[in-house]
Amino acid sequence: MIISVASGKGGTGKTLVATSLALSLKDSHKVMLLDCDVEEPNDHILMKPKITSSEPVLIPVPKVDETKCTYCGKCAEVCAYHAIAVLGNHVLAFPQLCHGCGACSYLCPEKAISEEGREIGIIETGQSDGMAFVHGKLTVGEAMAPPVIRRVKQQASNEGAVIIDVPPGTSCPVVEAIKDSDFCLLVTEPTPFGLNDLILAVETVRQLGIPCGVVLNRAGVGDVGVEEYCRKENIPILLTIPLDTEIARLYSRGTTLVEGMPEWKERFVALCEGVREIANERVSRIKR
Amino acid sequence: MRELVVLSGKGGTGKTSIVGSLAALAQSKVLADCDVDAADLHLLLGPSVKEDNEFWSGQVAVIDENKCTQCGLCQDVCRFHAISDFKVDLISCEGCGFCFHICPVEAVTMKENLAGHWFISDTRYGPLVHAKLGIAQENSGKLVALVRQQARELAEKHKAAYVIVDGPPGIGCPVISSLSGANLALLVTEPTLSGIHDLERVLGVCQHFGVQPLVCINKYDINEENSHRIESYCLNHEVRVAGEIPFDNVVTASIVRGVPVVEYSNGKVSREIERMWRTLSAMLKDGGNG
Numbered sequence: 001m002i003i004s005v006a007s008g009k010g011g012t013g014k015t016l017v018a019t020s021l022a023l024s025l026k027d028s029h030k031v032m033l034l035d036c037d038v039e040e041p042n043d044h045i046l047m048k049p050k051i052t053s054s055e056p057v058l059i060p061v062p063k064v065d066e067t068k069c070t071y072c073g074k075c076a077e078v079c080a081y082h083a084i085a086v087l088g089n090h091v092l093a094f095p096q097l098c099h100g101c102g103a104c105s106y107l108c109p110e111k112a113i114s115e116e117g118r119e120i121g122i123i124e125t126g127q128s129d130g131m132a133f134v135h136g137k138l139t140v141g142e143a144m145a146p147p148v149i150r151r152v153k154q155q156a157s158n159e160g161a162v163i164i165d166v167p168p169g170t171s172c173p174v175v176e177a178i179k180d181s182d183f184c185l186l187v188t189e190p191t192p193f194g195l196n197d198l199i200l201a202v203e204t205v206r207q208l209g210i211p212c213g214v215v216l217n218r219a220g221v222g223d224v225g226v227e228e229y230c231r232k233e234n235i236p237i238l239l240t241i242p243l244d245t246e247i248a249r250l251y252s253r254g255t256t257l258v259e260g261m262p263e264w265k266e267r268f269v270a271l272c273e274g275v276r277e278i279a280n281e282r283v284s285r286i287k288r
Numbered sequence: 289m290r291e292l293v294v295l296s297g298k299g300g301t302g303k304t305s306i307v308g309s310l311a312a313l314a315q316s317k318v319l320a321d322c323d324v325d326a327a328d329l330h331l332l333l334g335p336s337v338k339e340d341n342e343f344w345s346g347q348v349a350v351i352d353e354n355k356c357t358q359c360g361l362c363q364d365v366c367r368f369h370a371i372s373d374f375k376v377d378l379i380s381c382e383g384c385g386f387c388f389h390i391c392p393v394e395a396v397t398m399k400e401n402l403a404g405h406w407f408i409s410d411t412r413y414g415p416l417v418h419a420k421l422g423i424a425q426e427n428s429g430k431l432v433a434l435v436r437q438q439a440r441e442l443a444e445k446h447k448a449a450y451v452i453v454d455g456p457p458g459i460g461c462p463v464i465s466s467l468s469g470a471n472l473a474l475l476v477t478e479p480t481l482s483g484i485h486d487l488e489r490v491l492g493v494c495q496h497f498g499v500q501p502l503v504c505i506n507k508y509d510i511n512e513e514n515s516h517r518i519e520s521y522c523l524n525h526e527v528r529v530a531g532e533i534p535f536d537n538v539v540t541a542s543i544v545r546g547v548p549v550v551e552y553s554n555g556k557v558s559r560e561i562e563r564m565w566r567t568l569s570a571m572l573k574d575g576g577n578g
Contacts (some may be wrong), residue, residue, distance in 0.1 A: 001576045004409070005298075008326050009299065009300060010296075010298065010300040010326075010457040011299040011300010011301055011457075012299075012300055025438075027442055029312055030491035033518055037458075038296075038462045039457075039458035039459045039463075039489075040297050040299075040457070040458055040459065040485070040486040042298070042300055042481075042482040042485060042486070045481045055371040061326060069322075076511075078386075078389050079382055079384065080346075080347065080384050081387045099367070099382055099384060100367060101367055101384035101386050102365065102367055102380065102386065103365075103384055103385065103389060103390075106390070107389055107390070108363065120401075131433010138460060139495035140459060140489055140493055140496060141464075141466050141490035141492070141493060141497070142460070143429065143460055143461035143507065144402065144460065145458075145460045145461070157411070164366065167457075167458060168299040168300075168326065168457050168458070169323075169325040169326050169428075169456065169457070169458075170325045170421070170423060170424065171324075171325040171424070171425060171426065171462075172324060172420055172424075172426045172428070172477065173458075173460065174325075174426070175379055175424045179379070179380075191540055191543045192331050192543055192544060192546065193331060193543055193545060195326045195500065196326075196328055196331060200325070200326055200423065204423050204424055207379070207423050207424050208379065208424070221537055221540045221541075221545045222540055222543075222544055245510070247511055249510065249511060251480055251482075252478075252479060252480040252481065252483075252510055252511035252514055253481065254480075254481040254482075258327060259531045276393060277572075278370070
């Protein structure tokens with residue numbers, strides 16, 4: 001079962017929820033935690049994993065053999081990203097713009113284009129407290145997060161519980177991180193900002209056909225907008241975490257909630273049960 | 289005209305609350321919300337939309353099933369795994385057109401993609417350029433570039449002194465697009481280990497693109513030891529700390545009310561943001577890039 005933890009708005013508590021959920025399940029399940037927020041990965045700060053392997057993430061970019069090239073311009077014509085240009089008797093490649101689709105090398109009539117890997121980040125794999133841990137890191141200055149996210153997700157095991165920490169927002173990196181999940185937890189806070197971005201996140205998961213539920217963090221401040229919206233849209237609020245300076249302090253020091261306040265463990269176990277029920281009910285409904 | 293972009297690396301550190309307050313404090317400015325996939329600045333500024341424009345960007349492949357012979361070539365070559373059962377998954381399609389070029393029976397066409405909307409609005413603080421990226425769309429970087437371009441043109445037209453940009457979280461494509469060529473970057477962080485880690489990465493992006501950074505430590509008193517770590521990190525890297533804002537529920541209350549915190553309260557938070565704006569405006573006048 002793959003559970004992704006997303007939010008729309010940043011800083012609502014995705015990392016807090018993902019790490020404590022993973023830790024709460026590890027006694028009863030085989031658990032794997034994947035940090036797909038490759039622009040700003042934070043799970044390792046709380047989980048302190050022992051990293052056992054590190055691999056570069058490469059995307060294939062064109063390499064032109066000018067001894068074969070006739071400067072016909074076919075590569076530039078087919079490239080949708082303007083990542084390769086032919087100017088007179090020169091071929092210029094712009095690797096930063098290349099998405100690695102492979103069209104130019106395949107379609108070059110002279111077979112003058114091969115591909116070489118360009119590193120845009122790394123993935124690191126390890127163990128933390130008996131669970132498998134994987135995260136990706138986009139290289140500073142690089143723009144394209146989705147290929148790094150794809151590589152992190154390729155490490156997911158087919159059994160047990162896989163928890164995915166998703167980047168904020170609703171665009172391509174988020175879609176890459178949450179697609180193929182069995183359930184998506186949306187972490188939000190009870191403010192107009194939290195509500196506005198929750199609505200966008202709900203639209204995103206609905207577009208992908210993934211069932212969702214809400215974790216309401218920092219409850220006690222703000223307003224009732226999020227709760228009213230969830231009631232109206234029939235979205236379950238599966239866990240409520242109060243605004244509590246002690247919880248904020250634990251997080252600031254890099255301590256997970258269930259380690260700092262062990263009474264939270266059973267609430268996270270119950271959260272997972274709630275998720276499982278909804279996901280199972282949905283599967284049986286689809287079968288019928 | 290000088291451009292200030294507010295970034296953070298980590299999300300939820302207070303970028304939008306601070307930009308909303310700077311909107312109220314700065315005299316002559318155009319505002320731009322470049323967090324195009326989760327825009328919130330409009331919730332503080334109460335814009336009335338004057339112009340609603342479509343944002344067309346990129347293409348997606350469509351297979352004509354009447355022409356398709358189900359040879360499967362397109363599925364074999366697509367590296368984004370966007371084609372299965374001879375249908376294109378529009379969410380996975382990156383619009384590269386490989387399938388279009390390779391189809392032996394010309395069953396694939398490329399269709400222009402409506403990726404979002406962008407708006408020019410009036411607010412009681414001046415013009416705002418903002419946008420809404422379509423759900424699950426790509427090309428947020430291009431939409432960000434467009435929003436900034438429009439904001440700069442408006443600023444030229446109105447002879448505004450500043451463009452103030454509310455940026456997205458992270459360090460990837462929309463952040464690079466928000467940052468490149470700006471005069472000054474204000475990086476809002478918080479004294480958590482995550483906040484520090486993410487600040488270091490976004491400082492790296494500023495360095496990479498040659499934009500001078502300043503740091504604001506928000507909620508500095510939730511962990512003063514970590515705040516001191518940020519201060520000494522900044523000192524060692526010759527980055528100025530322009531503001532240290534205390535934690536106060538008044539910020540949340542102002543968001544609920546839908547007004548910038550400097551107009552909601554005259555407590556410590558507001559006074560510190562005012563002090564920070566004096567530093568920022570002096571820096572924009574005399575320093576920064578360009």
